[in-house]
Amino acid sequence: MYITSAFDSGNIEVINAESSPIELAIRQDNNSDFYQWFHFRLEGEVGASYPLSIVNAGKSAYPEGWENYRVCASYDRQNWFRIGANYDGKTLDFTVTLDEPSIYLAYFAPYSWERHLDLLAWAQSNERVKIQTLGKTLDQRDMTMLTIGDAESAKHRVWMIARQHPGETMAEWFVEGFLEALLDDANPQAQKLLADTVFYVVPNMNPDGSVRGHLRTNAAGANLNREWLNPTMERSPEVFLVREKMLKLGGDIFLDIHGDEALPYNFVAACEGIPGYDERHAKLEETFKQAYEAISPDFQTEHGYELDKPGEANLTIGTAWAGHQFRTLALTLEMPFKDNDNLPDPVEGWSPARSQQLARDILFPIREVLETLK
Missing domain, CATH: 3.40.630.10 (Zn peptidases)
Structure with missing residues (x-):
């Protein structure tokens, strides 16, 4: 399993890749306490499921934004669909099951x-x-x-x-x-x-x-x-x-x-x-x-x-x-x-x-x- 955000508008930090769920954190805006946007690519085995947890979601700019929220996902960066998520007041948790070797995940469909x-x-x-x-x-x-x-x-x-x-x-x-x-x-x-x-x-x-x-x-x-x-x-x-x-x-x-x-x-x-x-x-x-x-x-x-x-x-x-x-x-x-x-x-x-x-x-x-x- 591999996660990267080293591209245009990318934002995520891997806190613990060995845990289950995999622990992630959103990076703050430069010189600011604001954060909520995320955008990263996950690479893994086709057919495998990867539980993910954004552990600092509860302290983001707008925590109420996670309530009834669904993650945006795409295999080709053209067609975006939603993945269900759960917010418990502290973390945003969701599971990705791969149909292709890698998938892009974002707060909303990116505009590069x-x-x-x-x-x-x-x-x-x-x-x-x-x-x-x-x-x-x-x-x-x-x-x-x-x-x-x-x-x-x-x-x-x-x-x-x-x-x-x-x-x-x-x-x-x-x-x-x-x-x-x-x-x-x-x-x-x-x-x-x-x-x-x-x-x-x-x-x-x-x-x-x-x-x-x-x-x-x-x-x-x-x-x-x-x-x-x-x-x-x-x-x-x-x-x-x-x-x-x-x-x-x-x-x-x-x-x-x-x-x-x-x-x-x-x-x-x-x-x-x-x-x-x-x-x-x-x-x-x-x-x-x-x-x-x-x-x-x-x-x-x-x-x-x-x-x-x-x-x-x-x-x-x-x-x-x-x-x-x-x-x-x-x-x-x-x-x-x-x-x-x-x-x-x-x-x-x-x-x-x-x-x-x-x-x-x-x-x-x-x-x-x-x-x-x-």
């Missing part, structure tokens, strides 16, 4: 840096797309923004950023589906939107954390979604660079794509606690949510986060900062690590394909909101 580069290369081949490097991360990776549509003639500007928290890989799967829909010449929603709207898309806000196998932070240990009020090039260049571009270009809609460890639903969090929040904000949010719920059975409004009280929004969070700065619709979209309990999938749980479909459906609520701005 190589696939990220492939996505950018594919997108730039479309004449509607302009690719721009905004600057470098601390590990010297590119911070890349895509501009889709005619910025000079556009009446509206829509921002979409994803994966501020690198372990939330469903966010970049979402962006991939969104770009495929927006650049589909046969999609009437896309054609209608691009007639008068420009989209600014940052598919991966945290390249370093993604490759390092982090859950929530960048190379310096900064939680990027707590850096929006005063980012610096020394600690959070990713936010600094994107924020500067946003201040220069402005925006009518801001969408920040995330994943939630605990809640088994798709939902949005708004910016109701910002100073100056008014009926206009509330109306735009309600228009968006009603349209999304109408078009997508995977989206719902019953379950979500507790609302901020008036004036108590945390302006270091991207959505709150953007909603306050631009006085416009700003939403955080959350998808589950587990499954959508309203439409559960016993084989795959919440998956890359469903993330992509949810993204395709978001064109309609975006269009509905923009119609109210005309």
Whole structure:
């Protein structure tokens, strides 16, 4: 039996390979106490069963995320399925029975840096797309923004950023589906939107954390979604660079794509606690949510986060900062690590394909909101 995580986004430490179950631990994000993302390969005998135990699960960032959680697994790194697991409040235990000599196991289906580069290369081949490097991360990776549509003639500007928290890989799967829909010449929603709207898309806000196998932070240990009020090039260049571009270009809609460890639903969090929040904000949010719920059975409004009280929004969070700065619709979209309990999938749980479909459906609520701005 052999276990390794020496690859893009890999994260696991073998504590005791001789015990039964085999004892594993998730490595903390650099300069941080956060951890929950894992990604490793197990090699063994076909037909053999290997009991595994993540012994530090109970002290992870979101222990409730392990309740009713099922591990993501793949033999070919393309098709991911779920393996049942048991969480006792301290350890996450599951057993792998091999159908092939080796298997990949992860917190959610990974979205690799190589696939990220492939996505950018594919997108730039479309004449509607302009690719721009905004600057470098601390590990010297590119911070890349895509501009889709005619910025000079556009009446509206829509921002979409994803994966501020690198372990939330469903966010970049979402962006991939969104770009495929927006650049589909046969999609009437896309054609209608691009007639008068420009989209600014940052598919991966945290390249370093993604490759390092982090859950929530960048190379310096900064939680990027707590850096929006005063980012610096020394600690959070990713936010600094994107924020500067946003201040220069402005925006009518801001969408920040995330994943939630605990809640088994798709939902949005708004910016109701910002100073100056008014009926206009509330109306735009309600228009968006009603349209999304109408078009997508995977989206719902019953379950979500507790609302901020008036004036108590945390302006270091991207959505709150953007909603306050631009006085416009700003939403955080959350998808589950587990499954959508309203439409559960016993084989795959919440998956890359469903993330992509949810993204395709978001064109309609975006269009509905923009119609109210005309």
